[in-house]
Amino acid sequence: MTLLRSTLFNVAFFAFTAVASLVCLPLVPLLDRAGRLALLAWWAERVLGLLRIVVGIRVRVTGREHLPEDGPALIASKHQSAFDTIVWLTLLPRPAYVLKRTLLWIPIYGWYARATGMIAIDRTAGPAAIRHLIRAGEGAVAEGRQIIIFPEGTRTAPGERRPYQPGVAALYARSRLPVIPVATDSGLCWGRRAFHKHPGTITVAVLPPIPPGLPREAMLKRLETAIEAETDRLLASAPPSA
Known part of the structure; x- marks a missing residue:
């Protein structure tokens, strides 16, 4: 059943994304x-709706009161799954993801990332990458956007x-x-x-x-302690079937 539902979701996800991208691109x-x-x-x-209907994955957000209703914010989130790159588009009014520059080379996806002002970083550029991140971050803050950064720099498996x-x-x-620190257990459902x-x-x-x-x-020590402790708690409390 898991294989069937996963197959149906992946087919639906890529088909819907392709059609929606092509239809919306002229706009x-x-x-x-x-x-x-x-x-x-x-x-x-609609992708989260597909997850719920086809796979049976639901989303629970705690600590919503710590998220801004508007205005600039800096959010540092645990990153276990591609899910984490989708969900913030639904939780924030003007999100700006920090992402790796190579993603801009992907047809259609890269065009949308550029058009929406996501912050693309060349991980191989060393100090120049940090300088670019700071400049782009200042621009995002000036526009009142909410910056989402994954502090580990990549996806990590649960645990x-x-x-x-x-x-x-x-x-x-x-x-x-x-x-704003954020923990998650997304990797248990979407590896x-x-x-x-x-x-x-x-x-x-979402933590205080x-x-x-x-x-x-x-700050880094406090951030890591908060995120990792809450992530460990979520993983420990997950049902065996997760």
Whole structure:
């Protein structure tokens, strides 16, 4: 049953995404950035609907009160699954993902990422990548957008940890915004680069913001402790069938 439902979802996902992208593409030059983001949110809501109907994956968000209703924000989220790159399009009014630059080379996807002002980083550029991240982050903050960054820099399997990268600390210091930690157990239902999708409930746990002004090392330690402790708690409390 899992194989069948996963196959149906993947076929539906790629077919719907291809058709929606081609239909909406002519509208992109006619819309401002808010309109383009609204198109992405429309797409993301329907993808989550497919997950629920076809696979049986539901989404639970805790700590919504910590998310901004409007205005700039800095959100640092655990990243276990492609799901994490979709869900924030439905939770925030003007999201700006920090993503790897190579994703811009993907036809259609890359065009939409550019058109909606996502922050693309060349991971091989060293200090130049941090400088670009800071400049792009300042622009996003000036536009009142909510920046989503995955502090480990890549997807990690449930229970796996990687060092937190300096990008989130650079954004935190320059933006002077609180950083909002987020934990998740998304990898239990939608694995890293996994074909199979498993029914269950994905939890997105939004944690209390870390106030601005802390030294970078102190902020990173506090951020990692908050995210990893809550992620461990979510994984430990997940039902065996997840």
